[in-house]
Amino acid sequence: MQFTAVEKKENLSKEAFKDQYLDPLKPVIFKDLSKDWVAREKWTFDFFEKEYGDITVPIFDPDNYFRSGKHYMKSYFRLLFGDYLKLIQSTPTNLRLHIFQIMKEAPELTKDFETPEIMSDFLKKFPAMFFGGKGATLRLHYDLDCSHVFLTHFQTRKEIFLFPYEQRSFLYHLPYTVQAEVDIMNPDYRKYPALKNANGYHAILEHGETLFIPRRYWHCVHYCEPGFSLSVRSNDSIRYTLLGLWNIGRHFIIDKGMNQFFGERWLAWKSKRAFEKANKWKLKSNVA
Numbered sequence: 187m188q189f190t191a192v193e194k195k196e197n198l199s200k201e202a203f204k205d206q207y208l209d210p211l212k213p214v215i216f217k218d219l220s221k222d223w224v225a226r227e228k229w230t231f232d233f234f235e236k237e238y239g240d241i242t243v244p245i246f247d248p249d250n251y252f253r254s255g256k257h258y259m260k261s262y263f264r265l266l267f268g269d270y271l272k273l274i275q276s277t278p279t280n281l282r283l284h285i286f287q288i289m290k291e292a293p294e295l296t297k298d299f300e301t302p303e304i305m306s307d308f309l310k311k312f313p314a315m316f317f318g319g320k321g322a323t324l325r326l327h328y329d330l331d332c333s334h335v336f337l338t339h340f341q342t343r344k345e346i347f348l349f350p351y352e353q354r355s356f357l358y359h360l361p362y363t364v365q366a367e368v369d370i371m372n373p374d375y376r377k378y379p380a381l382k383n384a385n386g387y388h389a390i391l392e393h394g395e396t397l398f399i400p401r402r403y404w405h406c407v408h409y410c411e412p413g414f415s416l417s418v419r420s421n422d423s424i425r426y427t428l429l430g431l432w433n434i435g436r437h438f439i440i441d442k443g444m445n446q447f448f449g450e451r452w453l454a455w456k457s458k459r460a461f462e463k464a465n466k467w468k469l470k471s472n473v474a
């Protein structure tokens with residue numbers, strides 16, 4: 187596996203962004219996209235705890251989420267937001283608060299940031315927040331809806347690994363899902379030899395920085411410290427909006443349905459298919 191550092195930019199014009207990053211689908215970090223946002227100073231753990239601590243939130247339980255059976259892709263339990271924030275500040279934990287649409291409950295928070303002007307077609311309904319404890323790591327995935335994502339991190343740091351969509355075979359993409367089987371943080375090249383060919387990007391996102399994740403980019407996020415981010419999304423293409431809808435249908439109907447009927451056997455079949463696709467590369471490179 188090889189990684190190139192994601193470039194960090196200031197004063198990037200709309201035109202330069204389009205030419206250098208949006209059109210070629212290349213990630214970039216904006217150091218100053220959030221420079222005038224109130225959120226940059228105001229949004230702290232204490233602020234969220236004091237103002238919104240009594241909201242009940244669904245906590246994502248990664249240990250059960252990907253197991254076959256009735257918990258598959260819906261393993262959550264509920265906590266008070268304040269208790270969750272206390273927990274992640276006091277101890278390392280991989281418990282996360284994922285796609286938290288806090289603005290539905292606290293619309294005043296939308297005044298604390300601005301929709302970026304760097305491109306158009308932002309989906310106004312979908313700003314969401316992500317919280318995680320120290321050490322939390324998201325499995326490598328791409329976003330179902332095929333939007334471009336602008337992810338702004340606050341207060342602490344987090345580490346992100348990214349790969350273009352086309353690298354999916356090297357990453358052991360599990361069919362009918364947007365998930366990959368490999369663990370990027372602990373690569374096992376014996377089990378996953380094709381992973382050696384993967385070429386990606388690496389970034390450490392600091393307070394106030396915004397990462398542009400081009401649509402369908404694979405990403406794995408590692409919380410170096412407890413932290414939180416805001417994501418805003420843009421979808422500037424009908425084709426990719428439709429593909430997003432297809433992904434959502436495929437996920438809810440085919441993948442979840444097959445899991446319900448076949449459980450472990452469905453998971454094993456997807457993994458087998460991921461290996462078959464990755465091994466095609468081996469066959470090709472043996473011939474060459």
Ligand SMILES: O=C(O)CCC(=O)C(=O)O
Nearest residue numbers: 316329335337407415417
């Ligand atoms: O930062 C996170 O916890 C997850 C971010 C992510 O996967 C996304 O914005 O799509």
Ligand SMILES: [Fe+2]
Nearest residue numbers: 327328329405
């Ligand atoms: Fe994501």
